[in-house]
Amino acid sequence: MAAFDFKEIAPPNKGEDRDQFELFAREFLTMKGFAVLIDPDRGPDAGRDLVVEETRTGVAGETKVKWLVSCKHNAHSGASVLQSAESDIRDRIETHGCAGFIGFYSAVASSGLATKLRALEKTYPTIVFDREKIEASLLASREGIVLARRFMPVSTSSWERDHPKAAKIFAEEPSLKCKACGKELLGKHPSGIVVSWQTYSEEANLSFKTKHEHVYWCCKGDCDARLEEEFAKPGLIDGWEDISDLAIPIAYIRCVMSTLNELHNREQYSQEAFDATKELLLNLFPMVAREPSANDHERIQSLSAIPAHFGGWGYE
Template sequence: MGNADEVNIVDRLEQYKAHGFIGFYSTTASAALMTKLKEFRDNGKVEAFEIYDGSRIENGFHDVGLSGVLLQHLPQSHTTLRPIHPLLGTYQPLPCDVCGKDLLKSSLTEQYSGMITFGSQTEEDHDERVVERVSFVCKGECGDKMERKNFRLGLTEGWDDITDYCNPLIFIRRVTGYINELRSGSTKYSQAAHDRMIDFYMAMSQRTLRQTSAEDRQKLLDVMELDAMGF
């Protein structure tokens, strides 16, 4: 939409004595139009106006949980929109440890195609299990390669579907499960494995948690500042 169209909008609002205006923009509305609409509202020429720009429309799909509808009816837009939201402004991918493919991104279009694997050993004198290696792999060839590697290292492999972690209920069940495992001591994790668990949950939360707002991020910074002060 060009500036000429917008000037016409303002003229037409006046001409038809419209009470309000709702505009949908693929990018953003021009500053000139916004100024004019505010002026109209302030002097009572219109009662209200709403502008839906590109990011407001996109956020609408995330905020009200419409990404399923988007995927069903506009799969191409869904892929472009990628309802993955970097929690802290920078996207953290989840690359396959064998081929490098981003398993988080592919979780949008390919269900149950990636997995997290746990290479563990059981200590002989007691029943304790120690997870030595945590890996992220595509199912199939990459998964087979990882399984052979774990086997060569003398580790027993367990695995879980990455898609499951996109479900908030399973996500929180796995998080609390991990905390409980650590507390009970039934399963121990090497430092490297634990670091990978943290990376994994951070990456997955970009899909599973709701989109954060600027206010959420500011609150986090406040909390981190207090934490650093030792309160």
């Protein structure tokens, strides 16, 4: 599924914003490192939308290459860019004193145009930025996302919401490493579990207060099993939460409120468990300082449908 909707950019044949796609091309090519020599304008342009310059650095010094840029905004019609839409490319390149051709398209080039451009490459270098290549370049950097926000704000906002990144709040990146193997658990896709060991009483003793003895995080499977052997003691019971769930804003708030309620009820924390809980909350906070995504909402609904005694949130 496409990340950006190029139809947010005004069509080229009507309205005051009909040159928006050419302006977008200018900003995009500037981001890619080209210097703009001739900007987009209205009126007869002799077959060019922009002229840009590329600086190539080699052993013998710098070489400057001028490129003719042709913009075709077919996203609204959905039609491919036809061969007839790019007539006399060689003449246009020479008329503007350029050494290469760049096609900047919001759709794909037709097979006829693609064949024509391959033939042109024998004489002049050609580059085609179609919607897929443009999108890939925009997604590859923060600068690209900022540019996409300017010209396609609605679809960019939707994409960012569903592809959250940790907020830059602290000097160091958030980090939770497995207590057993040292693997980083807070990456692009958070993994692993948080385990808490606490005291319990099998008797109906109203004066009994739970004490949280140990809190740690680890990989699921072998690492979890190894640590369970180490920490399991008579009088202790364990509980766990998926780190990927705690990285959801609503689940994070639920965890914070649960911790506050435990402290209010005078449940005790060993110094080790309390320090680990603070470390957990601090490192998860940059992950949740955002709007919940569609996947987050689906996961919350799923957790709410699972009984609490089976590890979910339901029936409380």
